[in-house]
Amino acid sequence: MSNKPANNIQDLQYFGEFGGVNPSISDSATYTFLHAKTMLDTFEGHAEGCYLYSRHTSPSNLYLSEALAAMEFTETANVAASGMGAITSVFLQVCGAGDHIVSSRTIYGGSYAFLKNFAPKLNITTSFVDITSLESVEKSIKPSTKMIYCEAISNPLLEIANIAELSKIAKKHNILLVVDNTFSPLLISPQKLGADITIHSLTKFINGTNDTVGGVVCGSQAFIDSLRNVNDGAAMLLGPVMDSLRAASVLKNLRTLHIRMKKHSENALYLAESFEDDGLKVVYPGLESHPGHKLFKALYNKEYGFGGIMTIDVGSLAKANELMELMQNENLGYLAVSLGFYKTLFSASGSSTSSEIPAEEQLEMGLSDGIIRFSIGLDNDIERTYRAMRKCMVQVKVL
């Protein structure tokens, strides 16, 4: 396997059943067996190459899983119907009643809400910590702790997790390090830095076309087998399965991810530097002013840049809303949640994708309500975009 995650995707060779250059799509929920004994073996997980039922897995889902595992340098992977389907199956596979999770406090609002409001119903508790403070991470670990959970680049504050050091802490305490790499596919390879499990919402950069939700868990063969186990596997029993037709279409989009990530990063760096020079409060891992800039440079796969997400704090929610509406009217992007699209997307995180986090906690973690999260698009002429965005900012008196 090469050192470059995009090469690993490119090097996979699949032929369709009829010699097609894309794998044939498996359009079946169930599969026949020539011999009854093979069916029994498959139930018990011993029949390599046989398929049982598409909630367990399907050929199309395995093709996509294999490509994502190659990208993340893991033994294997399991795709899911959404990022949340992937994340919650991992939590529930690893933890049972009485167990504890140490989580970054700046994570996607849905993941936060699950840990804060839903998991306690199953007597699974979470300590939310500042993930950039290795000391507070270690201090929060208890005998019942089963995992450290974080995002490689956090949503929406863009804090950088020191995966290499977090992994040392996890290993010392014999617990798992689970990383959501949704913001930084190809840029960061968590497994190479010591993570045990890498998760993505495929909905974002990886699929890149905003036509579906999807997720994946990348990890060891043993862990993925446990997720799919017919007796006690969270993926198998909760059933957040991706449809085969979707898996085939996500795989086709995955193949251009490296080109898209480079362009997202190039455009975001240009805008971040330009708006910072203009005096705006910009947060972007590619800026020297970012507290995690040096760390990011020590961890990242340089050729893909610093990613497509940046934030600008325009001071108040009212200003943020005014600016976003104007930018949408000027066709500079869409006022929409999510990320990783060809068009720029913007939303005020505090009142949208992080609204599950109570106001006082948002304040404590530095999430002010004037923060706009931008997912910078694939604009062909980013200097033109900058000039037009700047005009909007002057018009609403942010500049």
Ligand code: PLP
């Ligand atoms: N992880 C991160 C970092 C996200 O931003 C999101 C969605 O916004 C998710 C996970 C959840 O993914 P999905 O919406 O595909 O369930």
